[in-house]
Amino acid sequence: MLRSDLGEPMNFDFSEDQKLLQKTARDFLESNAPLALCRSVLESNETYSSSLWKGAAEMGWLGAVVPEEYGGAGFGHLELSLLAYEVGRALAPIPMSSSVYLATEAILLAGDASQRERLLPPLADGSTIGTYAVAERRGPVTPGAIETRFENGRVSGAKVPVADAQAAQLAVIAANEAQGLSLVVAHLDHPSVTRISLPCIDGSRDQGRIEFSGTPAERIGAPGAGAELLAQIQHRAAVLVAFEQLGGAERAFELTREFCMQRYAFGRPIASFQALKHRMADMYCALELARSNAYYGAWALHHDAPELAEAACVARISATEAMHLATTEMIQLYGGVGYTWEYDCHLFYRRSQWLGLLLGSLPQWRERLVQALEAS
Amino acid sequence: MDFDDTREEAEFRAEARAWLEAHTTLRQPDDAPEPGMGDEASQDLVARAKDWQGIKADSGWACITWPEEFGGRGASAIQNVIWNQEEGRYRTPPNIFTIGQGMLGPTIMAHGSPTQKERYLKKMLRGEEVWCQLFSEPSAGSDLAGLRTRAVRDGDDWIVNGQKIWTTGAHYSDYGMLLTRTDPGAPKHAGITYFIVDMSSPGIDIRPIRQINGATGFNEVFFSDVRIPDGNRVGAENDGWRGAITTLMNERAAIGGGGAGLGIKELIQLLRTTPYGDGVALDDDGIRQKLADFHARSTGLQYTGYRTLTALSRGQTPGPESSIGKLVGAPLRQEMAAFALEVLGAAGTITGGDLAMEHGAWQRMYLTMPGLRLAGGTDEILRNIIAERVLGLPAEVRVDKDKPFSEIPH
Numbered sequence A: 001m002l003r004s005d006l007g008e009p010m011n012f013d014f015s016e017d018q019k020l021l022q023k024t025a026r027d028f029l030e031s032n033a034p035l036a037l038c039r040s041v042l043e044s045n046e047t048y049s050s051s052l053w054k055g056a057a058e059m060g061w062l063g064a065v066v067p068e069e070y071g072g073a074g075f076g077h078l079e080l081s082l083l084a085y086e087v088g089r090a091l092a093p094i095p096m097s098s099s100v101y102l103a104t105e106a107i108l109l110a111g112d113a114s115q116r117e118r119l120l121p122p123l124a125d126g127s128t129i130g131t132y133a134v135a136e137r138r139g140p141v142t143p144g145a146i147e148t149r150f151e152n153g154r155v156s157g158a159k160v161p162v163a164d165a166q167a168a169q170l171a172v173i174a175a176n177e178a179q180g181l182s183l184v185v186a187h188l189d190h191p192s193v194t195r196i197s198l199p200c201i202d203g204s205r206d207q208g209r210i211e212f213s214g215t216p217a218e219r220i221g222a223p224g225a226g227a228e229l230l231a232q233i234q235h236r237a238a239v240l241v242a243f244e245q246l247g248g249a250e251r252a253f254e255l256t257r258e259f260c261m262q263r264y265a266f267g268r269p270i271a272s273f274q275a276l277k278h279r280m281a282d283m284y285c286a287l288e289l290a291r292s293n294a295y296y297g298a299w300a301l302h303h304d305a306p307e308l309a310e311a312a313c314v315a316r317i318s319a320t321e322a323m324h325l326a327t328t329e330m331i332q333l334y335g336g337v338g339y340t341w342e343y344d345c346h347l348f349y350r351r352s353q354w355l356g357l358l359l360g361s362l363p364q365w366r367e368r369l370v371q372a373l374e375a376s
Numbered sequence B: 001m002d003f004d005d006t007r008e009e010a011e012f013r014a015e016a017r018a019w020l021e022a023h024t025t026l027r028q029p030d031d032a033p034e035p036g037m038g039d040e041a042s043q044d045l046v047a048r049a050k051d052w053q054g055i056k057a058d059s060g061w062a063c064i065t066w067p068e069e070f071g072g073r074g075a076s077a078i079q080n081v082i083w084n085q086e087e088g089r090y091r092t093p094p095n096i097f098t099i100g101q102g103m104l105g106p107t108i109m110a111h112g113s114p115t116q117k118e119r120y121l122k123k124m125l126r127g128e129e130v131w132c133q134l135f136s137e138p139s140a141g142s143d144l145a146g147l148r149t150r151a152v153r154d155g156d157d158w159i160v161n162g163q164k165i166w167t168t169g170a171h172y173s174d175y176g177m178l179l180t181r182t183d184p185g186a187p188k189h190a191g192i193t194y195f196i197v198d199m200s201s202p203g204i205d206i207r208p209i210r211q212i213n214g215a216t217g218f219n220e221v222f223f224s225d226v227r228i229p230d231g232n233r234v235g236a237e238n239d240g241w242r243g244a245i246t247t248l249m250n251e252r253a254a255i256g257g258g259g260a261g262l263g264i265k266e267l268i269q270l271l272r273t274t275p276y277g278d279g280v281a282l283d284d285d286g287i288r289q290k291l292a293d294f295h296a297r298s299t300g301l302q303y304t305g306y307r308t309l310t311a312l313s314r315g316q317t318p319g320p321e322s323s324i325g326k327l328v329g330a331p332l333r334q335e336m337a338a339f340a341l342e343v344l345g346a347a348g349t350i351t352g353g354d355l356a357m358e359h360g361a362w363q364r365m366y367l368t369m370p371g372l373r374l375a376g377g378t379d380e381i382l383r384n385i386i387a388e389r390v391l392g393l394p395a396e397v398r399v400d401k402d403k404p405f406s407e408i409p410h
Ligand SMILES: Cc1cc2nc3c(=O)[nH]c(=O)nc-3n(C[C@H](O)[C@H](O)[C@H](O)COP(=O)(O)OP(=O)(O)OC[C@H]3O[C@@H](n4cnc5c(N)ncnc54)[C@H](O)[C@@H]3O)c2cc1C
Pocket: B038, B132, B133, B134, B135, B136, B137, B138, B139, B140, B141, B142, B143, B165, B166, B167, B168, B169, B218, B370, B371, B372, B374, B375, B376, B377, B378, B379, B380, B381, B396
């Protein structure tokens, strides 16, 4: 499965340059995206922080993997993984996953030369926010259950839930046509588009519904190639989202540890109680397994390796588990204050579900993993 | 980030492979499995292991990380990993020398006298003398510093009385590394002395203990007026805890998640071939979910290992964070074995004959993993290590630490 003939990998880490980029990102987010920013979006009617989005664009993050000829930074996916990690640590309230990991990746993967030339530059400079409009109902997204149609260059149908439906100006849409399921791209500023925001478990991020009625659209990729493309896009995005989850889990864990060190009960820091020490040791183990699987995912994504499907699944599964564990335990270890609106624990607890459900839930990814194992 | 050896590493691998190619043959998929940790080591196996160790030593492939003055080649930790990977691919007997070479040898190097190094290390390296670790006692396991085996000075000798337990390989060992209580009036860590003991000394009685997997890998060792010359003391009188720490640190590096054996590949094979409802077990949704969970944890551990290798390759030494390997790996493999039995249904109780998968290896794994979870630090002790030494959380409250040992209740 791996390049085992040469033995096991001896350089399973990011390079110094990559770590420097990560440090720059962390510094930037520490000044520009304190947890108060996440909270302010959660408490307002905004669906994202437009100032932070602008900042991220200026830092070159949004076009990190877009080639320079299309206005991107021309980095690789290893760099983007580390940026995602930092965005995750900061609980940054911006549409990174919808626009960067999904819409941009979809056009990079399936767009032809002219589409790349037209669509990528505004995504890379942040002037256009993209989204990924695939689901139409409750439960897992199955290509067979998609009712949206694409005919004569126009798309019709209702998509729900769509992340960042309000903020986006462009959507990558799964729609059926004569040849089967295809992917199409439409601009959302057309009068035939109606959209609403829906109340969401993580109010610092957005979910909504978009209805298309004969909206002009163009196909990306071959007609009928939609199911295959969707799988590939989801695998790529899963690795990047795993890094966000890892970052969020790590930050939640660090805060929990610090809290337990300074909170006293029975005359001692609560961090000295063995029950809590062992729970933190277990959180640490989950985090390290998730980190290792995410690294593997980044490796596979960067090399477009045949192992990508399997690597994306394991990265997704253990990152989701690690963030759920860290954020669930966070509230319990904080005690009563952990359950208050005022403390930040719920920001992490909410984000963990938002990220964990965005691309489909754990049971679906476990099933995908087994399919990948069967195929290999 | 890549999966390749550096040029030097690739050259070293090629050199190792060429030597192995000339001295043994590649393992084949249908080879009978060699006994693993906690299994029984037969006379024949001990003889084969010693022969192979001698052949390696003649060509400089024994204990390669040891300095040249003790017969090694001063190899780096990463070269050692490469060597172990390569040796593992070939038909070689299991290593019965790990406790000596991996844990006790380094202790002698760090704390032993020049005479001790000269006398013992070369023969340990060649496998001519096998060693065991006489640390645990009936009332001192996790709390090792609570040990009670007494050593009393008598002229140039020490006289030892007491009992050790769980001593792996005592029954085929020539020497042991022994921790004794020499000053019961001092606090527990300050009254311990470390010795080398000849296992054929009069007064040593070795009684094998049968494990739950039916094998007798470990023993009780009784000491009745056993004489040990003072020249066999390792380190200063009452300063044995320092040497014990060296041994335990090397133990952490030596015991991993249990290494080879049945894994995900064999589990999938079992699920594919076990009839289940109208199809096979692998068709069942609940089973597929569980398989995915096992696989994600296994790869997580595997790639955590790769990250350690990367650190080794850069010349860093792995610290207490490597406890994760056994803490996650041993329970994971125990759960996987239990799951395999569950899928087999009543046939999961059958350990031999046609119905048994892999010659009963799943059942053996089920019966062996509980021991791996205890040996070299229980789950709880490993969690304490991670909590205190990796995460920097406060140490456990120790009510007995500063009391004279003789006043500690037990
Ligand atoms: C297969 C095998 C091979 C072995 N080989 C050797 C050998 O070669 N040489 C040798 O010297 N020893 C050997 N041992 C012994 C091994 O090191 C001990 O069994 C182990 O350290 C546990 O000690 P114990 O058995 O006394 O259990 P105890 O220490 O009594 O533990 C009982 C339970 O109490 C828990 N516990 C103890 N202290 C704490 C604490 N502070 N916090 C929370 N929980 C705690 C433990 O986790 C465990 O669940 C071997 C053991 C096995 C199973």
